Amino acid sequence: MQDKSKAMVLASFAADALALGVHWIYNTRVIDKKFGRVERFIKPERPTYHPTKDRGEFTHYGDQALVLLESVAECDGFNLSDFAERWQALFQNYNGYVDGATKGTLENLAAGKSPTESGSASDDLAGASRIASLVYVYHNDPQALLASAKAQTAFTHNHPDVLESAAFFAAITAQILAGATPRAAIEQAQKDADHSDHLSEWIEMGLASTEQDSRQTILDFGQMCETPAAFPGVIHLIVKYEDDLKAALVENGMAGGDSAGRGMLVGQVLGAHLGMDAIPPHWMDELKARRKIFEVLLKIDQGHGF
Secondary structure, three states: OHHHHHHHHHHHHHHHHHHHHHOOOOOHHHHHHHHOOOOOOOOOOOOOOOOOOOOOOOOHHHHHHHHHHHHHHHHOOOOHHHHHHHHHHHOOOOOOOOOHHHHHHHHHHHOOOOOOOOOEOOOEHHHHOOOHHHHHHHOOOHHHHHHHHHHHHHOOEOOHHHHHHHHHHHHHHHHHHOOOOHHHHHHHHHHHOOOOHHHHHHHHHHHHOOOOOHHHHHHHHOOOOEHHHHHHHHHHHHHHOOOOHHHHHHHHHHOOOOHHHHHHHHHHHHHHHHOHHHOOHHHHHHOOOHHHHHHHHHHHHHHHOO
């Protein structure tokens, strides 16, 4: 269990780092021509969105996830006020791209809104992609897990589609850590919970597409950040590559668009399923924040007696 729970967190971060160099490149022919098959971390080049970042670092998604992980360790669990304070500090002099959801949240906070009412109206799935640390702490406490996953998401992405997605991926990852396969967890969660019609539709779209080519499938769903496009792509990648985390994350990057937002959830789920051995060693070696992540996980372990 501990191996797989740590792999869940590290694979989510590694997915973001792998996507960094090609993030938001929508023309897949450009990816092919400039980078070939993206199996290693890449330093972003202009005119991409992350030219200030180095190889093995994170997009703004991964940076926020690391802040959440540190907050969870310091507070011995999720504390929205602490997370919000650390999150604001991250963006005070941030040396990286700041997206619309972040700008909107910062503006709301500056206007005096509290962390419970500061979230933008963005429906980008990336707002739900930061939750691996919450599953790490609360996988045996479903009520706390779902509440914290929704709260951290609403802080920046207060949209019902993103909130529902966060709860869904938190629930299935906890089931996987308990021994379920990803497909079984997805199908069981769909049956057990009172999902909206469109969430059920996105799940079905992803499950029905697993025999199809991943690049074309994600193009058909939509490479964009918005949940209606990104969610079925995540399901497709999880189930099609259920036993091959590396292939799932490489194919995710090769599909273009918001590969970081999709990838963090794919890495989380498949890391929980397959464990540390499924993560390529060179990804771990080149992950800039690897030591910090292990140190923070150790602090969480000591606080919770894991």
